[in-house]
Amino acid sequence: MADIGFIGLGNMGAHMARNLIKAGHSLKVFDLNEDAMQYVAQSGAKTAASAREAASAVDFVVTMLPVGANVRSVLVDDGVIDAVRADTLLIDSSTIDVETARAMHEAAGEAGYLFLDAPVSGGVGGAEAATLTFMCGGEQKAFAKARPILEAMGRNIVHCGGPGQGQVAKICNNMVAGITALAVSEAFVIGETLGVDRHTLYNVMSTSSANSFVLSAMCPVAGPTEKAPANNGYKPGFAAKLRLKALKLAEQAAIMATAASPLGGVAASAFEMHIAHGNGDLDTSSIIKLIKPDIK
Numbered sequence: 001m002a003d004i005g006f007i008g009l010g011n012m013g014a015h016m017a018r019n020l021i022k023a024g025h026s027l028k029v030f031d032l033n034e035d036a037m038q039y040v041a042q043s044g045a046k047t048a049a050s051a052r053e054a055a056s057a058v059d060f061v062v063t064m065l066p067v068g069a070n071v072r073s074v075l076v077d078d079g080v081i082d083a084v085r086a087d088t089l090l091i092d093s094s095t096i097d098v099e100t101a102r103a104m105h106e107a108a109g110e111a112g113y114l115f116l117d118a119p120v121s122g123g124v125g126g127a128e129a130a131t132l133t134f135m136c137g138g139e140q141k142a143f144a145k146a147r148p149i150l151e152a153m154g155r156n157i158v159h160c161g162g163p164g165q166g167q168v169a170k171i172c173n174n175m176v177a178g179i180t181a182l183a184v185s186e187a188f189v190i191g192e193t194l195g196v197d198r199h200t201l202y203n204v205m206s207t208s209s210a211n212s213f214v215l216s217a218m219c220p221v222a223g224p225t226e227k228a229p230a231n232n233g234y235k236p237g238f239a240a241k242l243r244l245k246a247l248k249l250a251e252q253a254a255i256m257a258t259a260a261s262p263l264g265g266v267a268a269s270a271f272e273m274h275i276a277h278g279n280g281d282l283d284t285s286s287i288i289k290l291i292k293p294d295i296k
């Protein structure tokens with residue numbers, strides 16, 4: 001069993017840390033929010049006074065922070081990279097931009113440490129149930145070393161390639177999900193307005209070429225599926241503001257790749273407008289309200 005420093009105990013990180021404890025690992029945790037730390041301490045983690053302290057004298061450091069600037073500030077500005085032991089593996093599971101992920105690999109490499117970018121999909125439910133998918137970027141030996149730790153928090157652990165390529169895979173997946181949410185919404189508004197019942201539309205699309213996870217798990221209208229957030233006033237789920245963050249990361253990635261991404265751009269603008277109308281905390285599938293505000 002390993003000694004693990006865990007930094008960032010929010011909606012995702014708290015569950016992930018608790019699953020590591022359940023698997024028998026010893027955890028030293030840090031978050032800027034004292035309540036978040038106390039919550040995980042109740043499950044048996046030791047609390048640290050700083051990120052640097054959480055990262056010292058441990059086998060692994062896991063970070064689960066909001067955006068790239070937070071990861072850079074914890075690893076570089078707060079001195080985590082300087083504080084860790086030579087054999088410590090740094091694992092960042094936050095969803096961040098490819099450029100920062102690559103820069104963190106470089107900074108860790110220069111200091112002589114292994115680093116793995118390992119963003120996740122599966123949401124808060126997957127974090128709680130330890131069924132997350134981890135998309136990993138970094139050297140094979142870093143992936144092999146991290147694997148048993150990641151297996152305590154997830155079910156599908158994938159090595160996507162070299163530095164930053166876990167983030168690339170995650171961003172590509174998220175971009176498709178955002179574009180699809182918009183496409184499915186357009187279809188329901190057109191179909192219903194022209195008189196086809198939503199249950200019939202769902203039945204046809206879910207058994208034809210329009211079928212997708214987004215349609216079946218996040219149907220944007222109430223009724224056709226049991227668990228859709230639309231049945232519950234669009235309570236997330238995956239909030240629209242997180243979807244916009246993902247689409248913005250995809251836009252940055254498209255610029256890096258000098259690749260045209262017109263649909264990604266349209267989806268990002270649509271979510272930007274939807275959030276400007278005060279809908280950022282609603283589920284992604286609420287994007288249908290941008291097209292037909294009074295739909296339910």
Ligand code: NAD
Binds near residue numbers: 065067237
């Ligand atoms: P969150 O905002 O709930 O938690 C982030 C935590 O980081 C907070 O507790 C905050 O206090 C802490 N934090 C911020 N800056 C810090 C610092 N400098 N030092 C220490 N702690 C700091 O976010 P979340 O929902 O847990 O998401 C974390 C990451 O996982 C994000 O990158 C997000 O995009 C990604 N993600 C989230 C979901 C989801 O459904 N919530 C799904 C997949 C991936």
